[in-house]
Amino acid sequence: MHDDGLIDTNVWLSAWPTRGSWAATPRALVAKLRRHGVVSAWTGSFDAALHTDIAGVNARLAEACARDGEGVLVPFGTVNPALPDWEEDLRRCHEVHRMAGLRLLPGHHGYQIDDPRLARLVEFAAQRGLPIQIVCSLEDPRSPSPGLIAPSVPAAPFIDVIKKIPRARAMLLNAAARPVAGNAALLRRFADAGNLALEIATLEGVAGIAALLESAPTLPIAFGSCAPFFYFESALLKLQESPLTPQQLDAVRHGCARGLLAAASAR
Amino acid sequence: MNRRLLLKRAASVATTLPFFSCAASAAEPAPDTAATAWGGGELRRVGIWDAHCHVGTPGTSPAKRMAALVAIADRVGIERLCICMSPPWFHEATPEQFRASNDDVLEILRHWSARAFGFVYLNPTYLRESLDELERCVADGPMIGIKLWVGCRCNRSELDPIVRRAAELAAPILQHTWIKQRGRGNLPNESTPMELAELSARHPGVPLICGHTGGGDWAAGIRAIRARPEISADLAGGDPVYGEVEMAVRELGARRVLYGSDASGRSFASQIGRVLGADISDADKRLILRENLRNLLLPALRRRGIAP
Ligand SMILES: [Zn+2]
Numbered sequence: 001m002h003d004d005g006l007i008d009t010n011v012w013l014s015a016w017p018t019r020g021s022w023a024a025t026p027r028a029l030v031a032k033l034r035r036h037g038v039v040s041a042w043t044g045s046f047d048a049a050l051h052t053d054i055a056g057v058n059a060r061l062a063e064a065c066a067r068d069g070e071g072v073l074v075p076f077g078t079v080n081p082a083l084p085d086w087e088e089d090l091r092r093c094h095e096v097h098r099m100a101g102l103r104l105l106p107g108h109h110g111y112q113i114d115d116p117r118l119a120r121l122v123e124f125a126a127q128r129g130l131p132i133q134i135v136c137s138l139e140d141p142r143s144p145s146p147g148l149i150a151p152s153v154p155a156a157p158f159i160d161v162i163k164k165i166p167r168a169r170a171m172l173l174n175a176a177a178r179p180v181a182g183n184a185a186l187l188r189r190f191a192d193a194g195n196l197a198l199e200i201a202t203l204e205g206v207a208g209i210a211a212l213l214e215s216a217p218t219l220p221i222a223f224g225s226c227a228p229f230f231y232f233e234s235a236l237l238k239l240q241e242s243p244l245t246p247q248q249l250d251a252v253r254h255g256c257a258r259g260l261l262a263a264a265s266a267r
Numbered sequence: 268m269n270r271r272l273l274l275k276r277a278a279s280v281a282t283t284l285p286f287f288s289c290a291a292s293a294a295e296p297a298p299d300t301a302a303t304a305w306g307g308g309e310l311r312r313v314g315i316w317d318a319h320c321h322v323g324t325p326g327t328s329p330a331k332r333m334a335a336l337v338a339i340a341d342r343v344g345i346e347r348l349c350i351c352m353s354p355p356w357f358h359e360a361t362p363e364q365f366r367a368s369n370d371d372v373l374e375i376l377r378h379w380s381a382r383a384f385g386f387v388y389l390n391p392t393y394l395r396e397s398l399d400e401l402e403r404c405v406a407d408g409p410m411i412g413i414k415l416w417v418g419c420r421c422n423r424s425e426l427d428p429i430v431r432r433a434a435e436l437a438a439p440i441l442q443h444t445w446i447k448q449r450g451r452g453n454l455p456n457e458s459t460p461m462e463l464a465e466l467s468a469r470h471p472g473v474p475l476i477c478g479h480t481g482g483g484d485w486a487a488g489i490r491a492i493r494a495r496p497e498i499s500a501d502l503a504g505g506d507p508v509y510g511e512v513e514m515a516v517r518e519l520g521a522r523r524v525l526y527g528s529d530a531s532g533r534s535f536a537s538q539i540g541r542v543l544g545a546d547i548s549d550a551d552k553r554l555i556l557r558e559n560l561r562n563l564l565l566p567a568l569r570r571r572g573i574a575p
Contacts, residue, residue, distance in 0.1 A: 020510045022546060140506050142447040143483030178532070202506065206324065206339045206531045234507035234540030241343050241536040 004250065005039030007257040008235075009133070010173050010201045010224030011073070013064055014046040016138070018148055023228040026068035033072055033227070036236055041073050042133070042257070044103035046229075048078035049138070049150075055089055062097035076103040076133060081117035082110060087124065094128045100261060101131040103173070107138075107150035114157040122161065126168035129265040134158065136175035137202065138229070156186055159193050169264035170196050174226060176203040176212070187216035195263070197256055199224030200238055209252060210242035222256040310344030313553055315539065316560040319441065319478065319503040319527030320348040322375060329353060329371040330378040336531055337382055343535045347575070349527075349560070350375060351386035351414035351441070358454060359418050362396035365389060369404050376409045384564065385410035386441055390418035391425040392456075398428060405438050411567035413440045417454050422462035427469065434473045437566035441476040441501065442466075446484035460491035467495040474563055476525065479504045485511045489518050496523070499563060502555070503527030507537045512545035512555070521551035525560050 011033070015021040023029035033041050045061040048054055058077035065073040077093035079086050079102055093099045102125055106113050113134065125132050136153040143149065155175045162170050172190075176198050180186060182205075190196050197220035198212070205211055212221055225235035239249065317340070324339070326332035333350070340348060353371030357364050365388045372385045387404035389397035404410040413433055419425060421442045433440050444460045447453050460481045467475055480500040481488020489511075492498040500515050500523055515524045528538040542555050561575065568575055 019508060020513075022509050022544065140483040140508075142445070142452055204533045204537060206336065206533075206535055207342075208534050228509055230507045231509055231541040231544030233544035234534075234537040237343060237536035237540045237543070238534060241339060241534060243342070 004254045004258075006037045006223060007254045008033060008038050008041040008225050008227065008232075009171060009199045009222045009257050010226045011041040011043045012046050012227070012229060013043055013061060013073075016046050016229050017050070018139070018143075019229060021228040022231070026064050026073065027070075029228060030068065030070050030072050032232060034070070036232060038072060039254075040257075041227075042076050042101065042103075043069070043073045044076045044078060044133075048080075048103070049105050049108040052083065054078055054080055054083065055092060058089065058093055058097060058099075062099065074100050076101045078103050078105060079121060080105075080109045081115070081121045086117075086121065090121065090124055090128070094130060099130070101133060101264070103133040103135065105135045105150070107135065107153045112157075113153050113155070114161055119161050119165070122168050122170065123165050126165055126264070131169040131171065131260050131264040133171045133173050134175075135173045137177065138174060155180060156189070159189050159196065162196050163193050166195060168195055169260050171222065171260060172196070172198050173224060174202045176200060176208075178204060181205060181208060181212055184215035187212065187219055191216040191219040196220075197222055197260055200252070201226035201230060201235055203238065207242040209238060209248075210244060213244075213248060220256040220259070221252050222260070223252050223254075308344075310539075311346075313344060313556050314346040315344050315526065315556045316347045316349075317345050317528050317530070317535070318349050318476065318501055318525045318560050320350045320530045321352050321354065321532065322350055322371070323354050323531040329374040333375045333379050333383065337379065340382075340530075340535060343539055345535060345539075346557075347382060347384060348530075349384045349386055349412065349441070349564075351412075352388045352416065356416075358416075359392070359456065360388070360390045360416070362390075362393050362400070365397075366400060369400060369410075372410070373404065373408065380409065384412065384568075386412035386414040388414045388416070389429065391415065391423065391429055392419045394425045394428065398432060401429065401432055401436075401438075405436050406432075409571070410438075411564060411571065412438050415440060415442045415458075417443060417457040419456050420462055421458040422465040426466055430466065430470045430473055430475075434470070437570050439474045439476055439563055439567065441478050443478040444488065445479055445482035446487055447482070449484070460488040463498060464491050464495050467492075467498050472497055474499070476501050476563075478527075479529070480511075480515070483508075486514060489515050493518050499523050499525050499559065501525050501527045502541065503538060504529035504533055507541040507544075509541075509544075512541055513547060516545070516547050516551055516555075521547065521554045522559055524555045525563070526556045 047057045061075045065075040077099045079089045199222040201224040225232045322332045324332045324335035353368045387410045444458050475498045478501045528535050
C-alpha cells in the first residue's frame with residue numbers, strides 16, 4: 001500500500017511537433033494520471049522548446065494547469081538564459097505564476113550545460129527556492145526530422161556547476177539512458193553531489209531502477225514518465241520490474257520528489 | 268519453474284497497476300491501492316510471450332544469466348522468451364563468433380526449455396557456414412527460429428537459400444531493421460524494413476519478423492512492410508514513444524503486430540508498457556502480447572513435438 005501516492009516529475013502539456021499525443025486535452029492527461037495513482041505531476045510545456053516568447057508559453061502553462069489540472073498538474077515554467085532579460089521570466093515564474101520549479105532545455109535553446117549563464121540562472125533560482133529540471137534529451141537522435149532533433153545534453157559537466165551552488169536543487173530529465181545508467185562511476189559522482197536527482201523516463205535495461213541503486217545506493221531517483229510523449233505505462237511498470245525494498249519504492253514514488261521541493265524551498 | 272511458484276511470486280509483488288481497460292474504466296479515478304490489477308495477477312493471466320530477448324544479464328554461466336533474466340521476466344508476467352545472440356556481439360560476426368554465441372543459447376536451452384525458445388544467429392555473408400549452423404541448431408537441434416542482425420543487408424541474394432530452408436523447417440526469421448537518420452546513419456550492412464519487404468517479395472508466404480520495425484523511424488517502417496502480409500512488426504527496442512502501437516494496428520491489423528522487448532538492454536517494462544498504454548482493444552493487446560507470436564511459432568513447435 002502506498003498512501004502517499006505517486007509523483008510524476010516529467011509530464012508535458014501540448015504535443016511534440018513530430019509526434020501525436022495520447023492526451024488530446026489537459027483533462028485527458030489528468031484523468032489517466034489520476035487513474036494510475038498520480039497525485040502530483042510536474043508539468044512543462046513542449047512549446048517552450050521552440051517558442052521564443054517563453055513568457056507567453058509560461059503564462060499559458062500556468063493558466064492551463066490552474067484551469068484543468070485538478071490540483072494534479074504543477075506547472076514548471078521554462079527560462080532560457082540565452083534570451084535577453086531572462087531574469088524577468090524567472091521572476092514571473094516565481095512571483096506571478098507561483099511555480100514550484102523550472103524546466104530548462106539547453107539542447108533546444110542552444111547553450112551548453114556548463115554555460116556561465118546557466119550557472120547564474122541556477123544561482124538565482126536557488127535564491128528563490130526553486131528547483132531546476134534540465135532536459136537532457138527528448139527524441140532519439142537516430143529518429144527522423146533532423147531539423148527538430150536537438151543535440152543530447154551531456155550530464156556530467158553539470159556536476160561541477162551544481163556543486164558550486166550547494167543550496168541549489170536540480171533534477172536531470174531523460175538523462176538515465178544507457179550511457180549514463182551504465183556508468184557506475186558517473187552515477188556515484190551524481191550521488192556525491194548531494195543536490196542532484198535523476199528520474200526514470202528513459203531508463204532502460206531490465207530491472208533498471210534496481211541496477212541504478214546497486215551502482216549508487218544514495219542516488220536520488222524519482223518517478224518520471226515523459227508523458228504524453230511516451231506511454232505512461234512504460235514508466236509505471238518499471239516500478240514493478242525492479243525488486244525494490246519498500247523504502248526504495250517509496251523514495252522513487254514520491255520521497256525523492258518531495259525531498260527535492262522541500263530542500264529547495266527551505267533556503 | 269512451475270506454475271505454482273510463478274503465482275506465488277506474483278502474489279508477492281506489492282505494486283499495483285490497473286492496466287487493462289476493464290480494470291481502469293471506472294468513471295471515478297481508482298484509488299492507488301494494492302487491491303486491483305497486479306494483485307489479481309492481470310499480466311500473468313495474459314502470459315506474455317516475448318519475441319526478442321538477449322541474455323545479457325550478469326552471471327557466471329549462460330544458464331545463470333538466463334536465471335537472472337527469468338527472475339525479472341517473472342515480475343512482469345512474461346511466460347516465454349525468444350532468445351538469441353548471446354553476448355559478446357560483433358557487427359560482422361564470423362562463423363566462429365556466431366557458433367560460439369549459439370553454443371551459449373544451446374546451453375541455456377538445456378536448462379530453460381520450458382521458458383525459452385532459441386533463434387539461431389547467422390551471418391549470411393558466410394552462406395555455407397550459416398546453412399550448416401541452421402542444420403546444427405534448428406534441423407538437428409532444439410532451436411525454432413533464425414536471427415539475422417547487421418552482418419548482411421537482407422535484400423541480398425545470399426539470404427534466399429536461408430529463407431528457403433527456413434520455410435522447410437517452419438522456422439520464422441527475425442531480421443533486425445533500423446532506419447537511422449533516414450537511413451544515412453545505418454551501419455554499412457544494417458538492413459531497413461524496405462529491404463526486408465524486397466526479400467519478402469521474393470518469398471511470398473514465408474513468415475518474416477521485422478525486428479524493431481525500423482526503430483525510431485517506425486512510422487516509415489510500418490509503411491514499408493504494409494503491403495507484405497507475411498511480415499510481422501516487432502515492437503522491440505525503441506523508446507516507448509506514443510503512437511507506434513496504434514499506427515501498427517491501424518495499418519497492419521493487430522494480428523501482424525508482435526510484442527518484443529530487446530531485453531536485457533531494454534527494459535521489459537518500457538516495452539510492455541506501450542502495448543498496455545495503447546489506445547487499442549484489450550483483445551488486440553492480448554494478441555500482441557501473446558497470441559500472435561504463439562501462432563507464428565506453432566508450426567515450428569509442432570514440428571518438434573512441443574505443444575505449448
Ligand atoms: Zn535485439
